[in-house]
Amino acid sequence: MTSFSSIHFESSGRKSTAASRPEVIEKLQAAVGFDNVLVEPDKVEPYGADAVKEKFPPEAVVFPSNTAEMVTVLKIANEHVFPVTARGGGVGYTGGAVPVDGGIVIGTDRMNRIIEINADDLYAICEPGVTTYALQQAAAEIGLLFAPDPASYKDSFIGGNIAENAGGMRTPKYGVTKHHVLGLEVVTATGDVIRTGGKTVKNVVGFDLTGLMCGSEGMLGIITEATLKLMPMPEATSTVRASFRSMKAACEVLTKFTPHGLLPMAMEVIDKFCVAAVEENFAFGLSKDAEALLLVAVDGSSEQVASDAKMIEQLIADNGGFEILRSRSKEEEDKLWDVRRAISPSLMKYGTLKINEDVVVPRSKVPELVAEIEEIGRRHDTFVANFGHAGDGNIHVNFVVDRDDADAVARARRCVSETFRLAVQLGGTISGEHGIGYVKAPYMSYAIDAPTLEIMKGIKQVFDPKGILNPGKMFV
Ligand SMILES: Cc1cc2nc3c(=O)[nH]c(=O)nc-3n(C[C@H](O)[C@H](O)[C@H](O)COP(=O)(O)OP(=O)(O)OC[C@H]3O[C@@H](n4cnc5c(N)ncnc54)[C@H](O)[C@@H]3O)c2cc1C
Incomplete structure (x- = not known):
């Protein structure tokens, strides 16, 4: 595998690879159009960082508008051997979309079409640059739910969600992104187009390459189209919020729901330091005795939600909860969740x-x-x-x-x-x-043993023989 760290040289403060050569830039411009290749330092700089906020500016940023253009771009990269880093909304927390070894960033912003929403067969087909929010909105308009809900949903792209296998608050009931991906179109490092899965929930033909692509962090191929599972939109939701005198008590109450057939969609806990921080900064009037705060949300039909929420309120009261509030309207529910939303801005004050x-x-x-x-x-x-x-x-x-x-x-x-x-x-x-990105790469061995890590590296080698796809990530 090519080691890009060994072929870097510094040019105007940026790492340079073959991607910077004028003839390569010209080829990229011919592939996607002159205006869709950025090379000026001030224009490429924003594409050198994500939510980690460390800067590794790329040599160029390229915006293909369709699969054919993506194929050409990857063939150029494979021929000239320079790093290629796919970018979605650029709000990752581990530097995944950041070109730490130089080369180009491929922005998927122009590939933002929702191609089909099929209410009969419960799927959506979209390009990778559609925001999570846009897809959720389009599905909601016809009474359907795209369930994965990372808190970054207004900015994150479907391609980024799949490549990170993003989760969210609704995971206890609906799972993570991979549970909602039926099929993918992917361009490999060599510029081949592969198709995984399909439009059906059931599909056991061959290895599960769809599952493999979920969480692959742009290291095995670039997703150019996704077929995603949709569900009926639940009619109603309700939230119960309560304080507890210990974290243990707050967490133990979660085990009391299952025997009653309750499966909340969200169960969030907040520790005493977060409670103190939001109180100091936003004064919600939370109890000073709260060692932990719990938020439990249910969804379903209006009658079911009302009865489930009541039962949860009771179980919480029976198991040490106090200051218990149950929402009876969307507005009340939003207010209960304000505490959760206030945590990050409050912590930033410290x-x-x-x-x-x-x-x-x-x-x-x-x-x-x-x-x-x-x-x-x-x-x-x-x-x-x-x-x-x-x-x-x-x-x-x-x-x-x-x-x-x-x-x-x-x-x-x-x-x-x-x-x-x-x-x-x-x-x-x-x-x-x-x-993992580059931020957690040094810790991979804490979680993955050596033989398993070797298998992963072998898979990477099969998909990306020259090591051009997002080098410097996951394995270091
Ligand atoms: C305020 C905030 C809240 C967040 N909340 C959550 C949360 O609740 N749950 C959660 O899971 N995460 C959360 N995140 C992290 C982040 O938003 C998710 O990881 C999200 O899925 C990243 O999407 P993105 O489009 O920004 O991807 P990017 O950051 O642009 O890219 C992420 C990775 O995906 C790869 N990639 C992007 N597009 C493609 C493609 N088309 N093909 C192949 N690879 C691709 C990139 O190379 C990179 O490795 C949060 C982040 C912030 C800043």
């Missing part, structure tokens, strides 16, 4: 760098995970606050420090490393939804 991890453990281990993480924070004198998807054990661990304080940043990095080891020890893993 430092200029918020390292947001997304470890996941079996959900019964969440209280132990949170208690141990608090201890890690204390040991390294680092502020930490936890919240997240208690229903599926995926917790957002936030270490907050000042970006300019090198010692504090180093301590926070030690906290991250120890947190990853802890998650694995508790039977979980280092990422539930944000993926």
Whole structure:
């Protein structure tokens, strides 16, 4: 596999590869049109960062408008051997869309057509540059639901969601993105077009390449079309919010729902540090005795939702919950969720760098995970606050420090490393939804053993023999 780190040279402060050569730029311009290739430093710079906010500007940004153009671009990259990094909305949390080894970024912004929504067969076909929100809206107009709901849904693209296998709050009931992908069209590193899966929920012909592409982080091919599963839009939703005197009590109540046949769509927990932060910054009037806050949402028919929400309210009251509120309208429900939405802006008041991890453990281990993480924070004198998807054990661990304080940043990095080891020890893993990118690549071996890692590298080699697709990610 080509190592791009070995062929870099610095040019105007940027890494250069064959992609910078005038004849290559001309070929790219001929492939997608002159105006759809950016090379000026100020124009390419925004494509060198994502939500991690570290900058690795590409040599060029190329915007194909269809599969044929994508094929030509990849053939040029494969012939001249330079890195190619696909980019969706550019709101990833692990630097996946960032060209750390130089080369070009392929923006999918122009491939933003919803090709078909089929209400009879319950699928949608769309290009990768459609935002999650646009697809959800288009489906909702005819009473259908595209269930994956990353909080970044207004900015993230379907291609990015699939490549990261994004999750969201509705995961306990609806699963993650891969559970809603029926088929894909993908352009490989050599410029071949492959088709995986199809339009049916059932399909067991050959290896599950659709599943393989989900979470492949732009390292195996570039998704140019996706066939996605749709569902009937639930008629109603309702949320119950409650305070608890311990994280353990808040998490234990989640196990009381199943015996009553209840499957909430969302079960979110917020720790005492987050509660204190939102109170300090937004004054919601939450109890000072709250060691944890729980939000539980149900969906379905109006009658079912009303009765499920009531039962959840009762079970929470019977199991140590207090200050319990149940929404009876959309407006009331939105208000209950304001606390959750206020967490990130509130935490940012405690430092200029918020390292947001997304470890996941079996959900019964969440209280132990949170208690141990608090201890890690204390040991390294680092502020930490936890919240997240208690229903599926995926917790957002936030270490907050000042970006300019090198010692504090180093301590926070030690906290991250120890947190990853802890998650694995508790039977979980280092990422539930944000993926690996370059940010978590050094920690892959915590979660994946050597023989399994070799299989993954072998798969990469089959799809991308010259190593041009998103180098510097996942395996370092
Ligand atoms: C405020 C905020 C909230 C968030 N909330 C959530 C959340 O609730 N759940 C969650 O899972 N994540 C969340 N994220 C993380 C992020 O938004 C998701 O990972 C999202 O799926 C990224 O989509 P994107 O279009 O921005 O992808 P990008 O960041 O542009 O790219 C992500 C990866 O996908 C690859 N890629 C992009 N397009 C293609 C393509 N067409 N073919 C092949 N590979 C491609 C890129 O190379 C890269 O490796 C959040 C991020 C932010 C900033």
